[in-house]
Amino acid sequence: MISIQKIKNSATVPALLSTNSMKKGHKASMTLHKTKRMPGRLLARLGIGVLAVAAVLGVAACGSGGSDSIDLVAYSTPQQAYEDNIEPAFEKTDDGDGIDFSNSFGGSGDQSRAVEAGQSADVVAFSLEPDMTRLVEAGIVGPDWDAGQYKGIVTDSVVTLMVRKGNPKGIQSFDDLASGDVEVITPNPATSGGARWNIMALYGSQINEGKSDQQALDFVKTVLQNTSVQDDSARDSLQTFSGGKGDVLIGYENEAIQAQKEGIDLDYVTPDSTILIENPVAVTEDASDAGKPFVDFLYTDEAQQAFADAGYRPVVKSVFDQNADKFPIPSGQFTIADFGGWDKVADPFFGDDGSVIEIEKQLGNPTE
Secondary structure (H helix, E strand, C coil): CCCCCCCCCCCCCCCCCCCCCCECCECCCCCCCEEEECCHHHHHHCCHHHHHHHHHHHHHHCCCCCCCEEEEEEECCCHHHHHHHHHHHHHCCCCCCCCEEEEEEECHHHHHHHHHCCCCCCEEECCCHHHHHHHHHCCCCCCCCCCCCCCCEEEEEEEEEEEECCCCCCCCCHHHHHCCCCCEECCCCCCCHHHHHHHHHHHHHHHHCCCCHHHHHHHHHHHHHCEEECCCCHHHHHHHHHCCCCCEEEEEHHHHHHHHHCCCCEEEECCCCCEEEEEEEEECCCCCCCHHHHHHHCCCHHHHHHHHHCCCEECCHHHHHHCHHHCCCCCCCECHHHHCCHHHHHHHHHCCCCHHHHHHHHCCCCCC
């Protein structure tokens, strides 16, 4: 366990598809799928003869990638934002003209391990920094991935509580989840980056109340005891909750906003004391020529507004300011930096012998 001082309040401001992924040395616990998008205007302007040549060249280049394609490997929740808005918008730019996307979405940890094991990727977008660090250590992502203005973070969010319409249990804070008559849904921290943010929100809320490290961990254990289903990803957990299981779903604010847009019958409550979620993105060392321009595009006003429309908090301040009324800052908001950063948290909490993984083992929950 690491020693953590009381968190200071912070006002930092800055949506089930994937390829079959394999944890290194273990079989992945969820079936994932892959989608491929081809820009329609490219097909429209290609003649039959050109298509025939392209087909021949495509056979020769199969599996080798190219400057006219982007393999995006990402965590589950931003799927709709990328596929419905951001990728089509990029295809309309000079850099994106003629580019096709092959997309893979799933639990953040599973996705990172899949890329480490050899899954093709030009751009990787994860729920949290340790999933990126894994690829840096494997030599797949460059060590300077976080050297830019936004430190490699492309979107923010906060951990919130999704509840049944009308909030019949009267849930207002994380403390309410310790009640024995509240059935909780949250993903499994062994596979889901979102789950790790949820755990740190639970833990940090207790530290913010002046509790000791052990008292905060005991609180996390109590909430996990009240958790009936731990899916592999945040998107799976939303499906479980929308299917009628549980009283409360711990998850991303953007998931709650998107769920309401899709007509899912729920409300959400953001606790005063909760954590700011920071989601990283990077190009890989062997990325296609289109990889970096696409990542650069993600920080344009157009792309950041698309993220905002999908419920994410923009990291570009001018775009955030234009959407500030949608994203109030919780009075007791804290960040992972208040714990020393993910490099100080990942192993002590979520490593093989980490405190949270040990709690999961005690409760008989999967940890691989």
